[in-house]
Amino acid sequence: MDRAVVRIVLACALTMAVGNVAGAQSNQASANAQQAKQKKHANQIPDSGLDQPEPEQGADPFERVVETVPVTVRADGTIVAELDESFMEAATVTIAADGALTFGHYAGLANANRAMRLLPARVLPQVFPILEEKE
Amino acid sequence: MMRGAFTAALTAALGLGVAAHARAGATVSIVNGNAAGLGFNDPAPRAPIGGNAGTTLGEQRLIAFQRAADLWGAAIDSAVPIRILATFDAQVCTATSATLGSAGSRFLYANFEKTGLYPGPVLMNTWHGGALADKRAGFEIDPFEADGVTPRADIRARFNSLLNGNPACLGGRQWYLGLDRNHGADIDLITVLLHEFSHGLGFQQFASVTTGAQIPSGAGVPLTDVFGVHIFDNTQQKYWNQMSDAERAASAKNPGAVVFDGTAVNAAVPLVLPGAPALFVTAPAAIAGTLAVGTASFGAKLTSAGVSSGVVVALDAANAAGPSTSDACTAITNTGAVAGRIALVDRGTCGFVVKVKNAQDAGAVGVIVADNVAGAVAGMGGFDLSITIPAVRITLANGNAIKAKLGASVLVSATIAINPAVHAGSDATGHALLYTPATVAPGSTISHWDTSAYPNQLMEPFNNDDLTHSVKPPEDLTLPLLGDIGWFADGDVDGLADSLDQCPASDRRSIVIVDGENTGVANPMFTNGCTIADLVLAEAAGAKNHGKFVSGVAHLLNVLRDAGIISGAEKGRIQSAAAHSSLP
Numbered sequence: 001m002d003r004a005v006v007r008i009v010l011a012c013a014l015t016m017a018v019g020n021v022a023g024a025q026s027n028q029a030s031a032n033a034q035q036a037k038q039k040k041h042a043n044q045i046p047d048s049g050l051d052q053p054e055p056e057q058g059a060d061p062f063e064r065v066v067e068t069v070p071v072t073v074r075a076d077g078t079i080v081a082e083l084d085e086s087f088m089e090a091a092t093v094t095i096a097a098d099g100a101l102t103f104g105h106y107a108g109l110a111n112a113n114r115a116m117r118l119l120p121a122r123v124l125p126q127v128f129p130i131l132e133e134k135e
Numbered sequence: 136m137m138r139g140a141f142t143a144a145l146t147a148a149l150g151l152g153v154a155a156h157a158r159a160g161a162t163v164s165i166v167n168g169n170a171a172g173l174g175f176n177d178p179a180p181r182a183p184i185g186g187n188a189g190t191t192l193g194e195q196r197l198i199a200f201q202r203a204a205d206l207w208g209a210a211i212d213s214a215v216p217i218r219i220l221a222t223f224d225a226q227v228c229t230a231t232s233a234t235l236g237s238a239g240s241r242f243l244y245a246n247f248e249k250t251g252l253y254p255g256p257v258l259m260n261t262w263h264g265g266a267l268a269d270k271r272a273g274f275e276i277d278p279f280e281a282d283g284v285t286p287r288a289d290i291r292a293r294f295n296s297l298l299n300g301n302p303a304c305l306g307g308r309q310w311y312l313g314l315d316r317n318h319g320a321d322i323d324l325i326t327v328l329l330h331e332f333s334h335g336l337g338f339q340q341f342a343s344v345t346t347g348a349q350i351p352s353g354a355g356v357p358l359t360d361v362f363g364v365h366i367f368d369n370t371q372q373k374y375w376n377q378m379s380d381a382e383r384a385a386s387a388k389n390p391g392a393v394v395f396d397g398t399a400v401n402a403a404v405p406l407v408l409p410g411a412p413a414l415f416v417t418a419p420a421a422i423a424g425t426l427a428v429g430t431a432s433f434g435a436k437l438t439s440a441g442v443s444s445g446v447v448v449a450l451d452a453a454n455a456a457g458p459s460t461s462d463a464c465t466a467i468t469n470t471g472a473v474a475g476r477i478a479l480v481d482r483g484t485c486g487f488v489v490k491v492k493n494a495q496d497a498g499a500v501g502v503i504v505a506d507n508v509a510g511a512v513a514g515m516g517g518f519d520l521s522i523t524i525p526a527v528r529i530t531l532a533n534g535n536a537i538k539a540k541l542g543a544s545v546l547v548s549a550t551i552a553i554n555p556a557v558h559a560g561s562d563a564t565g566h567a568l569l570y571t572p573a574t575v576a577p578g579s580t581i582s583h584w585d586t587s588a589y590p591n592q593l594m595e596p597f598n599n600d601d602l603t604h605s606v607k608p609p610e611d612l613t614l615p616l617l618g619d620i621g622w623f624a625d626g627d628v629d630g631l632a633d634s635l636d637q638c639p640a641s642d643r644r645s646i647v648i649v650d651g652e653n654t655g656v657a658n659p660m661f662t663n664g665c666t667i668a669d670l671v672l673a674e675a676a677g678a679k680n681h682g683k684f685v686s687g688v689a690h691l692l693n694v695l696r697d698a699g700i701i702s703g704a705e706k707g708r709i710q711s712a713a714a715h716s717s718l719p
Contacts (some may be wrong), residue, residue: 021591063577066343066350072352078276081243081262081350087341088239088291089334090328091598094232100516101322103235103598105578109293112234112578113227132453 062115064107085109092116137522142179159628161213161270163204165282165693166220166288167197170187174223174296195312196223197297200292203328206335210606210614212584213270214628219332226295226668228304228627235296236323237329239339240264246359247272248459253630254393257621261376262360263351264337265289267621290335296552314642316604317520326602331592333606334582335611337362337620338594342375344580347383361620366569366581367396369562387574391585404561411557412437412589414503414527418548420537424447425554427528431515433488433602434502435525436590441552442501442525448541449478449494449502456485463490467497469561474498477549479537481508482528488517491526502526505534516601553589558617567612570596584612605631608651629664636664644668647709650716656705667695671709675718688713 064086072080090112092104107114166368167175177193188204189195200221208217219238226234243262249255253273256263266289269275282286300309311318314325340362342349349357359376366375368386374396375383386393412425430437450460450469457464464485467473478499480490491502501524504515509531529537538546561567568575568585575663579596591599593611607614618624623632626639633639642648647656649666671688678684693707701709 053139055409063343066341066346068347069350071351071353076248078247079352079358080277080677081240083241083243085237085339088237088293089331089339089582090237091235091331092233093235093305093322093598095230095308101598103574103596105583105596107577109226109234109237111573112237116227116229116232116234119229 062106062111070122094119140241146696159212159214159626161211162210162216163208163351164216164218165200165204166218166286168220168222169193169224171430175221177223177296181312185311185315185317187312189315193643196310198431199312199314199324200328201598203325204331206325206329206604207332211270211336211617211622212264212628213622214273214625214630215266215269216286217266217269217290218286218288219290219335221292221294222516223294223296225297226293226651228295228297228301230303233298233305234295235327236292236331237353238264238292238328240335240337241289241291242277242601243341244268244276245352247276248265249630250274251630252660252662253621254632260352260356260358260365261364262341264335264339264361264623266335266336267361271621275331281610290332292331294324294327294336294573299387306519311515316484320516322598323602325604326593326598329604329606330598330616333594333617336617336708337622338613338616339582340366340375342383344387344575344577347378347380347387348383349380350381362582365395365397365400365619366393367566369391387571387580388573389571390573391562391568391571391587393571393581394562395569395616395619396566397616399615399618400567400612401565403612403615404567405594407612408555408558408560408567408588409439410555411559412527412588413552413554413557414529414533415441415550415552415554416537416547417443417550419545422540426529426533426663427512427513428529428551429512429526430589431487431491431517431526432516432591433517433519433526434491434522436601437525437527437551437553439553439555441550442554443548443550444475444477444500444548446479446537446541447476448546449480449497449499450475450537451493458484463493465493467493470497475500477503479534480504480542481505481534482508486517487497487515487524487528488519491522491524492516492519492641495522495524500524503537503549503551504528504533505538506531516600522665527551533550547697552697560585560592594688597601619688627664629660631664636665638665638669641666642668642672647671648713649709650718652712652715654705654708654712656708659700667701667709672718673703673711674713681716683719684716684719685710685714 070082084110088108090106090109091114094102096102104113169175175193175197181192181195187198189198189713216352224382245262246259247268250273254271270493277287287602297304298309300307307319310324311321312324316323341360347361351357363375370389371382371393412428412429412430416423448461449463449467451463451465451467453460459481461481462484463480477500478494484503494502512528512530515528537547544594568584569581570583583596584592584594586595592602593606593613603610605611626633627641627643629641645658647654647658649671656669660666670691674687674691678687689710692709695701696703696706
């Protein structure tokens, strides 16, 4: 190890470090204060709840509505958007006539459930094993 | 150069001496949101399966969820814990279709503050998913739920509890809760979770794909998101954050022309998406050429080097399992000819996995399945982890051409491999294609890779049987994408990206400890990502003997003292510890 190199690098680092060590501490203090402050803000963003049925969505089929997303601008400048279920990526599966699985995605569980309900009911010709075809 | 030399020496030193400060990762925890007796708390007894030691349905679900969370936790770095509020509850499931589940970020943040060396927002006025925002802030931006007590979850995940073997739901198919990917005909929960959690971590853009409208800020100004700034339309020659709503809406249905442009993804594309699968017929000259193939969802993935050998028709008995002697539906009879060769078999009667397994059992090194009807090439479905050789499917016409030569006792040689001249999943400039079908599919469009990718990718809109639970190269592009949107690698979670960090494996203990001796001196971090302890250890790495090390530390501490970072007394304590140590 070339200690001369260490010295030079260290000197460069210290040029900034003296201020920044203190700065980091200050930032941490600021962060702590920020967190304390956030506790109050938290009430502005309601929890979506546990074990609740998915919320009903707008009439636009299978799409999310971005314009009505609740957005809060906080005093420190932080902007927060609260996303509803339609912004979740929901996965679906259907069994094709040959038994193969076809996966898909929808904007949220409600849309996924609606799409699955709309699929025509049909008799399952054969489920096991998966047949040979897959396009 | 000096910085490089310093970093190299320091890294070497830390590698020798500070094993405890290895890659940190992230803590991703599952918050069980189910009520007693339901979902994750379902008491129905279950036998352990596929490495999942749970003994109830609920336990096994939770173990599988946590495994997926741990796989992500090992792949990304964050000093801030990531919480996934998860439930299993009843969603739609019929005999032939089902909603599997969903996940996503619960909150988006823009213009948030940061602490210490953490970089803060990727860009101002740009939405970040909650977990990503916390990582870049260096603290929980919103620590609690509305009750002011419960730690806030960053991601919400809801999965269908009805996939439990009930014949009325998907004909009895169910979640495979094993951890080993051996799901058979069932649906591998961990694969689906890895995919959905990835959306929650940020593999998602938030504008409407039908109108192009973006989520507005509180002032009504639409904001782009960290994913959208990387979406580039080759037709419009614009990124999504440069487009009008109408242009974004048009871009969302511009198949084969919209890519993700990010440094990490671009670098990974040649490794992860090396080209298109192909069959190279090398002899005889009359039929030599490159044939288009369909790929299999089982067996070995094709490589650039490929598998080369002579082609031999695999023969089996014509019987009830398969009326042809070339359908490979039963054990191969000409094993002496097939062993070490590429077996040619016909499509039909039995599943692809049966044919390929029989050929593998006969010693074939690869399999060509010739179609039994005219048409374009197509893929081969099925699942069997015991198949380890590659298999491809060719058209009826191409199969007949090969058989004609073999029938005339002409040697046919071929290579099953990747054709690097043809892009599969990337455009001509090597950028990974996003899924933008001509008809917009909300939920799928844009927020997934294009389905042309080979090998199949975790974040394609369709779950493929050949996925491996890997989220990073050489198998997968998901982790590079997350890196591009702001999930920078930070092995010591000090907030400074490893690429910028002169001490990427810092000793971040709060006190300077030299060779086990606690000096009681605070161990601050400098803007270059190094701590005092790192610098002391660097002296050890460069010293020829103990005396030189102690002398070097003395000089170092003088610099620190003169800069006002440590006091004279603190210098003495560190100096004393260095003298007592057995370093280097």
